[in-house]
Amino acid sequence: MLTSTKLPVLKKYILTFCIVFGVLYVEAQKIQIINTDELRFDAATQSKYCKGNIKVLHEGVYIQCDSAVINDKYNTIDGVGNVYIYQPDTFDMRGSRVFYDGKTKIARVSGDVVLNDRKMTLTTPFIDYDTRSKSGSYSAGGKIVNENDVLTSKKGYYNSRTSTASFKEDVVLINPEYTMKGDTLQYNTLGRIAYFFGPTVIQSEQNRIECTWGYYNTASNLASFSKRATIFGEVSDISADSFFYNRNTGDGQAFGNIVMNDTSEGIKVYGQKGLYMEKKKETIISGLPMSERMMNEDTMLLLADTFYYFSDTALKKLVAFRNSKIFSPDISGKSDTLIYFMKDSVILLLNNPILWNENNQITGDTITVYMKNKQLDYMYVRNTGFVASWLGEDRFNQMAGDKIYNYFVEGKLNKVNMIGQAQSIYYVREDETDTSAYSGVNKIASGQITIYLDSAGINNIRFYPNPEPAGILYPPTEIPENEKTLDGLNWLIQLKPQQDEFFLRKNKETQ
Numbered sequence: 001m002l003t004s005t006k007l008p009v010l011k012k013y014i015l016t017f018c019i020v021f022g023v024l025y026v027e028a029q030k031i032q033i034i035n036t037d038e039l040r041f042d043a044a045t046q047s048k049y050c051k052g053n054i055k056v057l058h059e060g061v062y063i064q065c066d067s068a069v070i071n072d073k074y075n076t077i078d079g080v081g082n083v084y085i086y087q088p089d090t091f092d093m094r095g096s097r098v099f100y101d102g103k104t105k106i107a108r109v110s111g112d113v114v115l116n117d118r119k120m121t122l123t124t125p126f127i128d129y130d131t132r133s134k135s136g137s138y139s140a141g142g143k144i145v146n147e148n149d150v151l152t153s154k155k156g157y158y159n160s161r162t163s164t165a166s167f168k169e170d171v172v173l174i175n176p177e178y179t180m181k182g183d184t185l186q187y188n189t190l191g192r193i194a195y196f197f198g199p200t201v202i203q204s205e206q207n208r209i210e211c212t213w214g215y216y217n218t219a220s221n222l223a224s225f226s227k228r229a230t231i232f233g234e235v236s237d238i239s240a241d242s243f244f245y246n247r248n249t250g251d252g253q254a255f256g257n258i259v260m261n262d263t264s265e266g267i268k269v270y271g272q273k274g275l276y277m278e279k280k281k282e283t284i285i286s287g288l289p290m291s292e293r294m295m296n297e298d299t300m301l302l303l304a305d306t307f308y309y310f311s312d313t314a315l316k317k318l319v320a321f322r323n324s325k326i327f328s329p330d331i332s333g334k335s336d337t338l339i340y341f342m343k344d345s346v347i348l349l350l351n352n353p354i355l356w357n358e359n360n361q362i363t364g365d366t367i368t369v370y371m372k373n374k375q376l377d378y379m380y381v382r383n384t385g386f387v388a389s390w391l392g393e394d395r396f397n398q399m400a401g402d403k404i405y406n407y408f409v410e411g412k413l414n415k416v417n418m419i420g421q422a423q424s425i426y427y428v429r430e431d432e433t434d435t436s437a438y439s440g441v442n443k444i445a446s447g448q449i450t451i452y453l454d455s456a457g458i459n460n461i462r463f464y465p466n467p468e469p470a471g472i473l474y475p476p477t478e479i480p481e482n483e484k485t486l487d488g489l490n491w492l493i494q495l496k497p498q499q500d501e502f503f504l505r506k507n508k509e510t511q
Contacts, residue, residue: 029058029059029102030058030072030075030102031056031057031058031070031075031076031077031100031102032056032057032058033048033050033054033055033056033070034055034056034057034062035053035054035055036050036051036052036053036054036055037051037052037053038050038051038052045071045073046071046072046073047069047070047071047072048069048070048071048072049067049068049069050067050068050069050070051066051067052066052067054066054067054068054079056068056070056077058100058102058105059105059131060087060088061085061086061087061105061107061131062084062085062086062087063077063079063083063084063085063098063100063107064082064083064084064085065079065080065081065082065083065084065098066079066080066081066082067079067080067081068080074101074102074103075101075102075103076099076100076101076102077098077099077100077102078098078099079097079098079099079100080096080097080098081096082094082096083095083096083097083098083109083111085098085100085107085109085129087131090117090134090160091115091116091117091134091160092115092116093107093109093113093114093115093116093127093129094112094113094114095109095110095111095112095113095114095126096110096111096112097109097110097111098110104130105130105131105132106128106129106130106131107128107129107131108126108127108128108129109126109127109129110125110126110127111125111126112125113125113126113127113138115127115129115136115158117134117158117160117163117189118163118189118190119146119147119189120144120145120146120158120163120165120189121144121145121146122136122142122143122144122156122158122165123142123143123145124138124140124141124142124143124156125138125140125141126138126140127142133159133161134159134160134161135157135158135159135160135161136157136158137155137156137157137158138155138156138157139154139155140154141153141154142156144156144158144165144187144189146187146189146192147192148175148176148218149173149174149175149187149192149194149218150173150174150175151165151167151171151172151173151174151185151187152170152171152172152174153167153168153169153170153171153172153185154168154169154170155167155168155169156168162188163188163189163190163191164186164187164188164189165186165187165188165189166185166186166187167184167185167186167187168183168184169183170183171183171184171185173185173187173194173218175218177204177221177247178202178203178204178247179202179203179204180194180196180200180201180202180203180216181200181201181202181203182196182198182199182200182201183198183199183200184196184197184198185197185200191217191219192217192218192219193215193216193217193218193219194215194216194217194218195214195215196211196212196213196214196215196216197213198212198213199211199212200212202216204247206233206234206250206278207231207232207233207234207278208231208232209223209225209229209230209231209232209245210229210230210232211225211227211228211229211230211243212227212228212229213225213226213227214226214227214229214243220248221246221247221248222244222245222246222247223243223244223245223246223247224242224243224244224245225242225243225245226241226242226243227241227242228240228241229242229243231243231245231252231276231278233278233281233311234281234313235262235264235281235311235312235313235316236260236261236262236263236283236309236311237260237261237263238252238254238258238259238260238261238274238276238283239257239258239259239260239261240254240255240256240257240258240259240274241255241256241257242254242255242256243255245276249279250277250278250279250280251275251276251277251278251279252275252276252278253274253275253276254273254274254275254276255272255273255274256272257270257272258270258271258272258273258274258285258287258289260274260283260285260309262309262311262316265293265316265342266293266294267291267292267293267294267318267342268291268292268293269283269285269289269290269291269307269309269318270285270289270290270291270505270506271285271286271287271288271289271290271307272286272287272288272289273285273286273287274286281310281311281312282308282309282310282311283307283308283309283311284306284307284308284309285306285307285309286305286306286307288505289303289304289305289306289307290302290303290502290505290506291303291304291307291318291320292502292506293340294374295328295329295374295375296373296374296375298328298329299328300326300327300328301326301327301328301499301502302318302320302324302325302326302327302338302340303320303323303324303325303497303501303502303505304320304321304322304323304324304325304338305321305322305323306320306321306322307319307320307321308321314343315341315343316341316342316343317339317340317341317342318339318340318342319337319338319339319340320337320338320339320340321337322336322337323336324336324337324338324349325497325501325502326338326347326349326355326497327497327498327499327502329411330357330375330376330408330411330412331355331356331357331369331376332355332356332496332497333349333353333354333355333356333362333367333496333497334353334354334495334497335349335350335351335352335353335354335367336350336351336352337349337350337351338350344370345370345371345372345374346368346369346370346371347368347369347371348366348367348368348369349366349367349368349369350366353366353367354492354495355367355369355379356493356496357376357408357411357412357413358412358413359389359390359391360387360388360389360413361387361388361389361390361491361492361493362379362381362385362386362387362404362406363381363384363385363386363488363490364381364382364383364384364385364386364404365382365383365384366381366382366383367379367380367381367382368380368381368382375408375410375411376408376411377407377408378405378406378407378408379405379406379407379408380403380404380405380406381403381404381405381406382403383402383403384400384402384488385400385401385402385403385404385418386398386399386400386404386486386488386489387399387400387404387406387416388489388491389453389457390491390493391427391457394484395427395438396425396485396489396491397424397425397426397427397457397458398423398424398425398426398485398486398489399416399418399422399423399424399426399449399451400418400421400422400423400424400486400487400488401418401419401420401421401422401423401448401449402419402420402421403418403419403420404416404417404418404419405417405419413453414452414453414454415450415451415452415453416450416451416453417448417449417450417451418448418449418450418451419447419448420447420448421445421447422445422446422447422448422449423443423444423445423446423449423486424442424443424444424445424449424451424461424486425441425442425443425483425484425485425486426441426442426451426457426458426461427440427441427442427457427458427476428440428441428442428473429457429458429459438476439476440473440474440475440476441473441474441475441476441479441483441484442461442472442473442474443472443474443483444461444463444472446463446464446465447464447465448463448464449461449462449463449464450462450464
């Protein structure tokens with residue numbers, strides 16, 4: 001009778017016996033010959049020489065070939081001619097030669113190997129295939145065809161259980177819509193998702209994408225890029241730390257250290273958040289953005305809360321929304337909204353615009369700036385236009401009108417033409433060579449006034465028709481306080497943008 005103290009010991013012996021027996025059983029499984037036309041056995045080498053219509057079985061895996069040597073001692077088969085290896089409902093593989101090890105369950109197949117697994121087909125000169133893990137590797141080049149995707153590489157690894165293939169060296173993925181090239185890529189055959197882990201280029205008719213890390217779903221055309229990526233479009237490109245991209249819609253979201261670049265226009269936009277709409281040819285950039293454009297040897301700088309860029313071969317425009325600022329060697333200014341039309345070289349400032357050129361401040365409801373050869377040409381101020389030129393202390397030359405046209409020569413204000421309720425207050429110079437001495441202050445109103453300026457200030461003025469009432473000339477020290485300024489004078493030099501604030505934002509974006 002067994003006591004309770006002996007039962008644990010008995011269970012231990014039974015468990016050990018089962019484990020040992022199981023191992024022996026596994027090791028005892030030999031390659032089974034199901035069919036062969038000819039069979040010869042060599043007792044010395046424990047080898048079976050088979051020829052014609054050979055079919056063997058080992059642990060659910062079938063091997064067929066024309067001739068083979070089966071070694072019972074090592075449990076191996078070396079077969080040649082019309083090799084066919086398969087496991088029902090799992091995989092099948094063809095080649096011209098096979099060496100299969102029954103202990104490791106690894107088959108080395110060579111000679112125009114074709115491996116089929118579900119919808120995937122792999123071709124390679126030779127492959128080492130583990131029938132237990134359903135995985136194989138090659139190092140002499142291979143190609144995988146999976147529905148519309150064709151992948152080639154020098155080295156590769158495929159795992160049937162995870163439906164994952166890994167590729168190294170000269171990796172190329174060809175899809176009807178694009179071609180992907182890289183050094184390291186992983187591909188899921190069921191989800192048709194390509195993961196890349198190194199410099200990768202995706203080329204299509206619409207664009208070229210350069211990236212280093214991320215994934216691309218070839219079925220849904222959805223992609224995610226990180227560790228810096230660039231999308232090169234038809235007329236511009238955009239770079240960012242990370243992207244989400246939908247090739248179907250052509251839309252992408254960009255995050256971190258964004259740089260949008262239009263090389264044909266010499267313009268760049270920086271920011272932290274972006275929306276790229278390829279088919280609409282639109283880009284929106286926010287997150288403390290700034291923009292710069294080369295103007296001959298100088299640079300025009302822009303700031304705003306948000307930039308909108310429309311880039312088409314027929315029309316290109318940059319719109320700066322909210323708190324926009326501009327800085328260039330010729331002009332600097334601010335407004336709520338700024339629109340820059342590239343083709344026509346026109347800058348439109350809307351909603352409380354202010355511009356400064358040298359000592360001149362220009363305001364109005366709307367200001368339109370026209371550039372020529374990337375230099376300031378003329379400027380149109382609509383509704384309540386006002387030009388003020390500071391002369392020192394509390395003295396200002398002032399010009400106002402319903403419409404004001406400002407003309408520039410080499411970036412400097414040369415002529416001002418005021419139309420409709422034109423008014424002016426200007427200081428008459430006593431000596432053309434002395435810009436600090438004045439003989440009087442002239443206040444005039446007329447239907448139209450044209451003023452000519454030089455480096456020293458106003459040197460000529462014309463009225464159309466005659467001024468009504470007649471102009472008044474005051475001695476400089478006797479002009480009444482209420483006659484010193486026109487309605488609308490508001491000197492706002494403290495709001496003039498400075499170059500440093502543009503570069504500070506740019507440096508922050510590109511750090």
